[in-house]
Amino acid sequence: MELPLIGELSSTACLLSTIILLLSCVYYYYLRSFFGAWDGLGVPGPKYEFFFGYSRQSKGKTWLKRLDDYFQRYGKNVASYNLERRCPRLSTCDSGLMKHIMVKDFNNFVDRGANLMTTSNIKRGLFFLDGPDWRRIRSTLSSVFSSGKLKVMTSHINRTGENLGKHLLAKATQKKLIDVKHECGHYTSELIATLSFGVNPKAVGQDDDAEFTVHTKGLINPNPGSKLILWLLDTLSYFFPFLFPLMFRLGVLPDFVTPSADRYFSSTLESAIDAKRGQTAKKHTDMLDLMMQVEVQEAQGTDAVSTATPTGRRLTHEEIIGQSKLLLFAGYETTASTFTMCLYKLAQNPEIQEKVIEEIVTEVKGDVPTYEELSQLKYTEQAINETLRFFPPLKFVERVSKEQKTYDGITIPANTHIMIHIWKVHMNPDYWADPEKFDPDRFSEENKATRDSLTFVPFGFGPRLCIGQRLAYLELKAGLVHVLKKVRVELNETTEPKAGEEMKMLDETFVTPEKGIKLAVIPRE
Numbered sequence: 001m002e003l004p005l006i007g008e009l010s011s012t013a014c015l016l017s018t019i020i021l022l023l024s025c026v027y028y029y030y031l032r033s034f035f036g037a038w039d040g041l042g043v044p045g046p047k048y049e050f051f052f053g054y055s056r057q058s059k060g061k062t063w064l065k066r067l068d069d070y071f072q073r074y075g076k077n078v079a080s081y082n083l084e085r086r087c088p089r090l091s092t093c094d095s096g097l098m099k100h101i102m103v104k105d106f107n108n109f110v111d112r113g114a115n116l117m118t119t120s121n122i123k124r125g126l127f128f129l130d131g132p133d134w135r136r137i138r139s140t141l142s143s144v145f146s147s148g149k150l151k152v153m154t155s156h157i158n159r160t161g162e163n164l165g166k167h168l169l170a171k172a173t174q175k176k177l178i179d180v181k182h183e184c185g186h187y188t189s190e191l192i193a194t195l196s197f198g199v200n201p202k203a204v205g206q207d208d209d210a211e212f213t214v215h216t217k218g219l220i221n222p223n224p225g226s227k228l229i230l231w232l233l234d235t236l237s238y239f240f241p242f243l244f245p246l247m248f249r250l251g252v253l254p255d256f257v258t259p260s261a262d263r264y265f266s267s268t269l270e271s272a273i274d275a276k277r278g279q280t281a282k283k284h285t286d287m288l289d290l291m292m293q294v295e296v297q298e299a300q301g302t303d304a305v306s307t308a309t310p311t312g313r314r315l316t317h318e319e320i321i322g323q324s325k326l327l328l329f330a331g332y333e334t335t336a337s338t339f340t341m342c343l344y345k346l347a348q349n350p351e352i353q354e355k356v357i358e359e360i361v362t363e364v365k366g367d368v369p370t371y372e373e374l375s376q377l378k379y380t381e382q383a384i385n386e387t388l389r390f391f392p393p394l395k396f397v398e399r400v401s402k403e404q405k406t407y408d409g410i411t412i413p414a415n416t417h418i419m420i421h422i423w424k425v426h427m428n429p430d431y432w433a434d435p436e437k438f439d440p441d442r443f444s445e446e447n448k449a450t451r452d453s454l455t456f457v458p459f460g461f462g463p464r465l466c467i468g469q470r471l472a473y474l475e476l477k478a479g480l481v482h483v484l485k486k487v488r489v490e491l492n493e494t495t496e497p498k499a500g501e502e503m504k505m506l507d508e509t510f511v512t513p514e515k516g517i518k519l520a521v522i523p524r525e
């Protein structure tokens, strides 16, 4: 074997060093292109230190805890850079600034910039849309959630609620414990299926998850293998930001939406739409019916955006399928986890549970509550709100700024990714006295009148507020009425966490207690 000559070696080394130097220069200028955005603006934060300091200072801590460290150190507004999106990032829990972003200067912060890497048409769902598409579809969907439509939905909700009440009473009579998340999940999954597209999976009362529930749970929940790949790529993309979009385009990245669940819902929805088209002169009650009323027939060659009416109320067939999938996803986990945590908190605080029962008994005259009676349940709503303050199903909401502007001395550069940290607002002692105490009276009319409304934002705020907020309250109140008319919930020696222990969640994205929640149910009469 011939050995390479010294001269050849040095020229190879020279070539390699030049390439490395060139790549470093390109990478440096690439980072500089967005890494200077906070310079001279005076907003405190780790900024450049973020790059390495993020992991070094906060070893072994979850990202929420790490962020908490930053809030402690820098205050309510923390400036850094979002390496994945290649833009400045502002993390905030400042109710004053939130008011500018979410309400006063909303037009500068319309977009959420949520880029879901998927080929599914759920991407056409309201949550993921920006700009004119978001405005058009938001105004169309608003009519689906009007008081009149919600009133009609109450009878569907009562049917499912009654079944849940009877099922829990049977468990109570048999002295069986209940897995609260399982029962509440079946309630909300049955409701969202019925209300969204008139299909009843009859989930309530079943031991196993119905096919519908399995797919709803799995829709945007990559399997552990995919999660690991996504996590690795996510970490690598801090150094090679082009990696994520490139691999997605090449089709080698796991889809964020589970393909089997996506196919299941596409075919279920297409069948439901076909069946509905075949019907003549019927009452329109579910969300799919309502969306079909404003559908633009693509077959007629009309383009939804350019032919939108002045009120912007038009939807294409593809958008209807996308909205339906999104409503399933958005409406299932959020409401199920709130119902679960509310029952848990009521079991932990029997005197508060007693007050809720008392109100239900006083206000709800018959076996099933009317829409009007549900709206009279003030204390019950206070208990739901206090649960949402403790356990907001979404930890943060996002916005992207259009132009650089200054609000109360804080300058936000253009194209900044803003993360509004709901959990930090809700647990902030500057806004809430004794935040760790569960106290529904914080939401009494008198207390509400003296509180800054931006300090309680489980559904977001302003024009991009959760569109399903009123439906969620309706489902939660009706659920509580049907359950508490039949049974009381109590802690049991198997209930986790034990008194004084912190509740651990499976991950930081959703409110899913690591060990589930088991409660005893006691018949009320």
Ligand code: HEM
Pocket (backbone or CB within 6 Å): 126, 127, 128, 138, 326, 327, 328, 330, 331, 332, 334, 335, 338, 392, 393, 394, 397, 398, 457, 458, 459, 460, 461, 462, 463, 464, 465, 466, 467, 468, 469, 471, 472
């Ligand atoms: C306790 C239950 C729920 C909670 C806590 C919740 C929370 C949220 C939050 C925080 C946002 C973002 C708002 C913002 O950026 O300002 C949101 C958006 C949204 N939610 Fe909910 N949600 C719940 C139930 C529902 C239900 C039942 C539905 C529909 C069936 C729904 C549909 C949506 C949609 C479509 C959006 C996107 C709105 C837009 O971008 O215009 N949510 N939700």
